[in-house]
Amino acid sequence: MNSLIDKYNIPGPRYTSYPTVPYWDEHSFSPELWKQSVIRTFRESNADEGISIYIHLPFCEALCTFCACHKRITKQHSVEIPYLESVLKEWQLYLRMFGEKPKLKELHLGGGTPTFFSPQNLKALLEGIFETVEIAEDQEFSFEGHPNNTTREHLETLYGLGFRRVSFGVQDYDPKVQKAINRIQTFEKVKEVTEWAKEIGYRGISHDLVFGLPHQTWEAMENTIRKTMELKPDRLAFYSYAHVPWVKGVGQRGFDENDLPSGEEKRRLYEDGKKLLEELGYIEVGMDHFSLEHDDLYQSLIRKKLHRNFMGYTSSKTQLMVGLGMSAISDSWYAFAQNVKTVEEYQKMVEEGDIPVVKGHILNEEDLTVRRHILNLMCQLETTFDVHHSFPELQNAFEMLKEMEKDELVEINGTHIQITEKGRAFTRNVAMVFDLRMMRNKPETRIFSMTI
Known part of the structure; x- marks a missing residue:
């Protein structure tokens, strides 16, 4: 091997x-063509399978230096309500295109840090969307939670709104690694939020682990995996750290590149990590993803229903995925579109009544x-x-x-x-x-x- x-x-x-995004043909794309594609797909598929919504919530209180997501670092929570109002206004632009009530099958809150937002503000956002849709009986609602700021109230509020899946970003429990990536969180805190989620009734709890981080050793990775097993999440993402510091603004210069594991060391993190996960009862479902046998992700693999989109692997599929919020990517199957990448430009375009897409691709x-x-x-x-x-x-x-x-x-x-x-x-x-x-x-x- x-x-x-x-x-x-x-x-x-x-x-x-x-x-893939770097190969989109932006010259043949226009917002008008995107709208036409959305309307076509909605008419073809809404009655049958419904639609998916991805909402990008970009704010974080601190910069994790391994992260390549589009985010805005701030401790000012006064940004919450104006941003969410813009998201709801963008959603109204799509509703006008549809011309009839959409059936909502999948909803995912990503970021950034969705749990940066208060439970009350998230509830107002979601109720604003839910009053405009028909919710499918087999809906899948999920969100990403930061263990340090996900409260029991977050979990209870979202559960009450139909969420049954939550993903907690763990990465690694080694203090030296956590310091290098500026992501300090204890095992005790992850255990607390995981147990809250189980008590409340979440049935799709996931932990994200990352290999190839600065100062990471196999001994530390093994400890992280074994600690994770104590909590027995339903599924796991075991990601390779994507070192792309040449991408503007990703913040991946927070450590010396010499601190990263060598090729040989990273190989061992991957191979031995995967072997240990399988020994502990996790089944490889798709690239980077593992689950226990009872989980929907594994069951969808067996039924050949597994799907992959900008949200990662999912256990169900819709042709139309509407991405709301700054930098969010939408997919109509026949076309892709990405929103503008700054909060200010996003809010300005939505206020002016424009679909805030900046680029895209029409598939031939x-x-x-x-x-x-x-x-x-x-x-x-x-x-x-x-x-x-x-x-x-x-x-x-x-x-x-x-x-x-x-x-x-x-x-x-x-x-x-x-x-x-x-x-x-x-x-x-x-x-x-x-x-x-x-x-x-x-x-x-x-x-x-x-x-x-």
């Missing part, structure tokens, strides 16, 4: 979309074909190509896969590709073989994190 990681550990996308027929196959590989670990709906580079892609077949990462049977158990760690690499946008326009500078 070591030699395979050396061979395939290259920069590559995480494939929460295809095309080839994009849609490739997207479907990459999604199959990311979620089902297999896909089958129809030779009548292929693309000129398909033969070349299969030639590239032959090397992976020799390394026992994939099995090829005609036009069917199956990622093997051994190949799971290299799912991103397999998907990259079919990334036509990237193959035709190879980046001159590094724009992605390493695949492992």
